[in-house]
Amino acid sequence: MTEIGHGTAATGSGTMSTALFRWPPEARLHVHGQQVREGEGSDRAGAQDLVALRAAIRTGRAFSVGPGGVSRLSKERAGYFHSRSGGTTGAVKTIRRSHASWIASFEVNRNHLSLGSEDRYAVLGVPAHSLALYALVEGAHLGADLHSFAGLRPRQQAQGVKAAQATILYATPTQLRLLCETGAELPCLRHVLCGGGRLTPELRLRIAALCPKADLREFYGAAETSFVAWGDGSGPEGSVGRAYPGVEIRIDAKEGAIGEIWVRSPYLFDGYAEGDSAETRERDGFVTVGELGQLDKEGHLTVAGRRNRMVTIADQNVFPEDIEAFLLSDPAVTHCAVVPRSDPRRGTHLVAVIDGPAEAGLCDALLVRCRRAFGPLAAPRRLQVLDEFPLTLSGKPDLARIAQALERQA
Incomplete structure (x- = not known):
């Protein structure tokens, strides 16, 4: 049986009719605590790409964003932009997306979270x-002030957020984990939106102490789909919430079983301008990026992991993402990746890699906990510490480089 979760759409306020991003004069840009005014800041550290982004939006021209910076696209229609990323596996993809697909979600967030120019x-x-790109463009479109703290250490970021009296924070679980470790308190925040990874119950508690007055919302999505589901933690443990307003979720499996997640919504991308992905497919208006999950009867979505990362060990399907989330629940672990290795007896075994330095005995203790939680076959056979943990530009584990590091150490 196919299960479908529906999110109730919010009514827009007319902004969608323009189908172009806005960056009004009242949306002031700040980099590391200093305002970047019109006609200045392109030579200031960290400001060049933001100034280029502001200029591209204000002229209404198509633009591209990637590791090389922000540039204009001469052969693309107005109202579209390209987002280029290497991803966790190293495969280059350039996503083509319309302004309207993001503007639709700006309006949903404005209405559901009471966002506006005073934020x-x-x-x-x-x-x-x-x-980060989404947060910048949403904030500017709504006329809010923007404060970029990219490139600063977590303690400096926390100090900057507090000094700016920021009210809205978009961040990944890793970024929030690092902020929590500073011991700071950010009572100015009223909304924290967390995406790009799993949010463990332990981290939720730490974020509540970091931002005691903030409403914490976890959301699940992908660059191709944008928002798919979101929640405030009130659902079953491990779920990412219910369908985001305007989204239909379909699971290709029997009721309650794990299957491929398919999505139909106004927020979908317009295809790849460069590269491709065998996992991304379209059918009857629904799109999948190859992730597996399940829906319960109340519409809560639980994400198991990507199909192309699932491994079979002794006839048991194992999702490395589950083990990564388990290891990241330990405050001593900031970054983690679980990768498969060839095994002459089982076919495959897993190796867990964490960031260093690690205290004596930590690896052994974590392995014991993993064996208790997942069983001796599914648990990682060993745990490796990397003092220089490879990350992508978005702060996620660079699985390709991690696998290469393990090969060199074999």
Whole structure:
């Protein structure tokens, strides 16, 4: 049986009719605590891409954002932009997306979260990271002040958010974990929107102490789909919430079983301008990026992991993402990746990689906990510490480089 989750759409306020991003004069741009005024800041550290983004939006021309910065697209129609990213596996993809597909979600967030020009957005990443780009463009479109703290250490970021009296923060679980470790308190925040990874119950508690007055919302999505589901933590443990307003979720499996997640919504991308993905497919207006999950009867979505990362060990399907989330629940672990290795007896075994330095005995203790939680076959056979943990531009584990590092150490 196919299960479908529906999100009730919100009514827009007329902004969607323009189908173009806005960056009005009242949306002031700040980099590392200093305002970047019109006609200045292109030579200031961290400001060049933001100034280029502001200029591209204000002229209404198509633009591209990627590791190389922000540039205009001469052969693309107005009302579209390209987002280029290497991803966790190293495969280059350039996503083509309309302004309207993001504007639709700006209006949903405006209505559901009461966002507006009186807010102050804090952004911790660079525009090449899709989460940071979305936060910057949403904030500007709504006329809010923007504060970029990309490139600063977590303690400096926390101090900057507090000094700016920021009210809205978009961040990944890793970014929030690092902020929590500073011991800071950010009572100015009223909304924290977390995407780009799993939010463990332990981290939720730490974020509540970090931002005691904030409403924390976890959301699930992909660069190709934008928002798919969101929640406030009130659903079953491990779920990412219910369908985002305007989204239909379909699971290709029997009721309650794990299957491929298919999505139909106004927020979908317009295809790849460069590269491709065998996991991304379209059918009857629905799109999948190859992730697996399940819906319960109340419409809560639980994401198991990507199909292309699932491994079979002794006839048991294992999702490395589950083990990564388990290891990241330990405050001593900031970054983690679980990768498969060839095994002459089982076919495959797993190796867990965490960031260093690690205290003596930590690896052994984590392995014991994993064996208790997942069983001796599914648990990682060993745990490796990397002092220089490879990350993508978006702050996610670079699985290709991690696998290469393990090969060199074999």
